Amino acid sequence: MLKDAGGQAIVAEISVTRGRFAPSPTGLMHLGGAAAALVCLASARTSGGCMILRIEDLDRARVAAGDEDGIFDDLAWLGLCFDEGPWEGGACGPYRQSERGHLYDAAIERLASRGLTYFCDCSRAEIARAASAPHVGEEGPRYPGTCRSEGMRARPFRRPPAVRLAVPAGARGRYDDVRAGSIEEDVASSAGDFVLRRGDGVHAYQLAVVVDDLAMHITEIVRGADLASSAPRQALLAELLGGVLPKVLHVPMLVGQDGERLAKRSRGVPLRDHRARRPAEVVRALAFAYGHPLEVSAEASLVDVLDVWCRAFDPARLPNSDVSIALVESALS
8 A cells, every 4th residue: 555755545546637736936827837737727627537736835935925826816817726725625735835844854754764865064066066966957966975974963064954865776766657658767877866855944846746746646747848857756756755656747838939948027928918818818829839729719708718628638739849939929819
């Protein structure tokens, strides 16, 4: 029987799809986020499943005042309803990560009891200077394991220490990608020992999402393709915590006409820049840009457009590369 990150038994078989949309309140919701939310909705509803809203507000220093309310407002404007969430409640709450720290600490304790964690007081500059620290992407250089031999031993620290996962040699992260099939990666070689909790006490994204997805019995993760490189680490963490990473669907990124990823506050990108339009128009435009031209009249209601979107959705029809905002703009013009 599988167990969640807190050691509690997980239902042996989930009979319904449980999808989740997990935005961060660090800026206004943008068109790319709206597209991901719509794909999440369609993927869950197509199989008769339910939708969970989770607010990923771990790093309180980056949370912008009012942006959580803005997210709720924008999602409601788009007609997106959730079965569980901060406002809806549910059996798997709380649904804000800032209120779930005890679960993340419990997971670290379980890993520590197996000798799978250690304190690290290395600075970013020290890691970057290490000759054996090749670059691995969005999280910077691969950590060379300088502090690994110290384990969780209390000692004089040069700065508040982070907690790292001691990735076992040859450990592989395996998960099921909805579009690409079975994926496997040697996490020890590609990412090395990654952070579970920062020196300032903030729990790492990699740990928090795994703990939450297991505890909330999520069966399907829908998220932006920019997070695809995180999946092997999360799959390994899920396995070490006695679970299995849900199947993953990575949604193509929305990019500018120059091919560069759009920032949250880029001109024309915030969803509320388009609130003068009917929400049904925005849903149709996003569906079109993401490979699903909807056969509905221009006067169709939002409820009808969302119904057609959910019935028409097929992950195989999603684009295989980034989506230009020009496609969305053309559909809105």
